Amino acid sequence: MTILLGSIADDYTGASDLANTLTKNGLRTVQTVGIPDPTLALPDVDAVVVSLKIRSVAADEAVAAAGKADRWLRDRGAAHVLYKICSTFDSTDEGNIGPVTEALSRAAGGGIVLVTPAFPETGRTVYLGHLFVNGQPLNESPLKDHPLNPMRDANLVRVLVRQSRGSVGLLDLPTIAAGPAAVTSRLDLLRGRGMTAAIADAISERDLETLGEVALKTPVSTGASGLGLGLARAVARSARTSTANAATAEAIRPVGGLSAIVAGSCSAATLRQLEVAERSMPVLRLDTEKLLKGADEISAAVSWAGERIADGPVVIAASASPEVVSRLQSQYGREASGHAIETATATVASELVARGVKRLVVAGGETSGATVDRLAIPAFLIGPEIAPGVPVLRTVGNAQGDMLLALKSGNFGGEDFFGAALSMMR
Numbered sequence: 001m002t003i004l005l006g007s008i009a010d011d012y013t014g015a016s017d018l019a020n021t022l023t024k025n026g027l028r029t030v031q032t033v034g035i036p037d038p039t040l041a042l043p044d045v046d047a048v049v050v051s052l053k054i055r056s057v058a059a060d061e062a063v064a065a066a067g068k069a070d071r072w073l074r075d076r077g078a079a080h081v082l083y084k085i086c087s088t089f090d091s092t093d094e095g096n097i098g099p100v101t102e103a104l105s106r107a108a109g110g111g112i113v114l115v116t117p118a119f120p121e122t123g124r125t126v127y128l129g130h131l132f133v134n135g136q137p138l139n140e141s142p143l144k145d146h147p148l149n150p151m152r153d154a155n156l157v158r159v160l161v162r163q164s165r166g167s168v169g170l171l172d173l174p175t176i177a178a179g180p181a182a183v184t185s186r187l188d189l190l191r192g193r194g195m196t197a198a199i200a201d202a203i204s205e206r207d208l209e210t211l212g213e214v215a216l217k218t219p220v221s222t223g224a225s226g227l228g229l230g231l232a233r234a235v236a237r238s239a240r241t242s243t244a245n246a247a248t249a250e251a252i253r254p255v256g257g258l259s260a261i262v263a264g265s266c267s268a269a270t271l272r273q274l275e276v277a278e279r280s281m282p283v284l285r286l287d288t289e290k291l292l293k294g295a296d297e298i299s300a301a302v303s304w305a306g307e308r309i310a311d312g313p314v315v316i317a318a319s320a321s322p323e324v325v326s327r328l329q330s331q332y333g334r335e336a337s338g339h340a341i342e343t344a345t346a347t348v349a350s351e352l353v354a355r356g357v358k359r360l361v362v363a364g365g366e367t368s369g370a371t372v373d374r375l376a377i378p379a380f381l382i383g384p385e386i387a388p389g390v391p392v393l394r395t396v397g398n399a400q401g402d403m404l405l406a407l408k409s410g411n412f413g414g415e416d417f418f419g420a421a422l423s424m425m426r
C-alpha cells in the first residue's frame, strides 16, 4: 500500500471528521488508533489518518508521538502529512499546534508551513487571521468556555506565535483569491523573511481548493477538515483517483446488538442534543461531584443502564453547563476533573459493551479518545456521514467483534444528532 495522503490527528473525533472529509472527496481512507500493530490487516487505501490523543498533553509528549506517526506514514510513501487540529484551534499558550508543526516541518527538511483551521461547512471561517465560529469571533463563541482549552483570542497569528519558536505570517484572502501561483509566491516571500508558518484565511471551498493545491506541493501542513478537503481534491486530481464518495457499503453492514450513547462533551451543541434526546430516550445525568469522590456512581450508572437497555438505547452523560464545570474545576482542578470524568465515561462505555452494546455513540473528543482506548479498538473503516464532520465508523480488527461507532466532536451535529446517528447504525 502506498499512502497518497497521510495525516496525524490530535484527537479521535477530529480524526473521524477528517477521514469523513477525505472519503467524501474521493480518497479511500482508514482511521487507525495510534500507529497500527504490524499484525493488523489494513484495507488497501489512498489515505491514512493516524489518530492520537495529544490535543491536551504537554507539547514535548505531543511532538514525540506525532514524530513517530510521521515516520510511519513517510515509510509507507506519504509525501505530504497533514497535522489535523481542531477547527476551533483548541489549544492553550502551552499547546502543541506550534511545536508539532515546527517539529514535523524540521523532520521534512524545513520550510514554511501553511496553517488553517477553516472549515466553512461547519461555520468555521478565517479572515485576516481571525477565526470565526458560526459568525462569532472565536473568543466570543461558546469555545471561550471550553473545559480544557478555553479560547480567548480570535487572532490566530498571535495564538500561534505564543506557541512557536519561529515567527508566523499571514496569507490573506485577496492573495488566496488570486489563485495558487499568488499563494506560492507569497509563501516564498514569507519564508524569505524567516517565517516558519503562515495562517491562511479561507471562507469558501474555493479558497480551500487553492490552499490544498499549494500545500500538497510542500511536505507538511496543519489544519482542520477544510484543508483536508482541499488536499483530497488536489490528490484526486493528481493521482487520478475517483472524486466520488469513497465510503464503502461494507462499513455499515448491520452489526445488531444493543445501542448506547455516552457524552462527556460540555459544548453548547452537545448540551442541546442531550435535551432533545431526553424526549425520546432514557438519559442519566451523572453526578460528577460523587463521581470524583469514588467509583459508586459508575456502578450505579451501569446498573441503571442494565435495567433499561434491552428496551432501546440509553444515554449516560457527564456533560454540564459552563457554570457547573467551572465550580467543579475550582474544587478539583481542570486537568484532574477532566481526566477523572473521561476515565469514568470510558469505564461506563466499556461495561456497556461487555453487556452487549455493539452500536455506540460518544460525544466529545477527549471523551471519545478515552473510550476508544479503553475498548482497545485498533482502526476504523469510514461509513456514510451522519452530520458534517461525523461519519459512521466500523471497527477493524476489534477483539470484541465488529461494532459501529460515531465519535461526535462536541460542537458538531444538529439538535437530533443522537437519534439521527442511531437510525444509521443497525
Ligand SMILES: Nc1ncnc2c1ncn2[C@@H]1O[C@H](COP(=O)(O)OP(=O)(O)O)[C@@H](O)[C@H]1O
Pocket: 146, 147, 148, 264, 265, 266, 267, 288, 318, 319, 320, 324, 325, 328, 329, 337, 338, 339, 340, 341, 342, 363, 364, 365, 366, 367, 368, 408, 409, 410, 411
Ligand atoms: N460535569 C463536568 N465537569 C467538568 N468537566 C467535565 C464535565 N463533564 C465532562 N467534563 C470534561 O470536559 C472535557 C470535555 O472535552 P471533550 O470530551 O473533548 O469534549 P468536546 O468535544 O466538547 O471538546 C472532558 O475532559 C470531560 O471529561
Ligand SMILES: O=C(O)[C@@H](O)C(=O)COP(=O)(O)O
Pocket: 011, 013, 014, 015, 017, 018, 085, 086, 087, 088, 119, 224, 225, 364, 365, 366, 389, 408, 409, 410, 411
Ligand atoms: O475540527 C473539528 O472541529 C473537529 O474535528 C474536532 O477536532 C473537534 O474536537 P472535539 O470537539 O474535542 O471533538
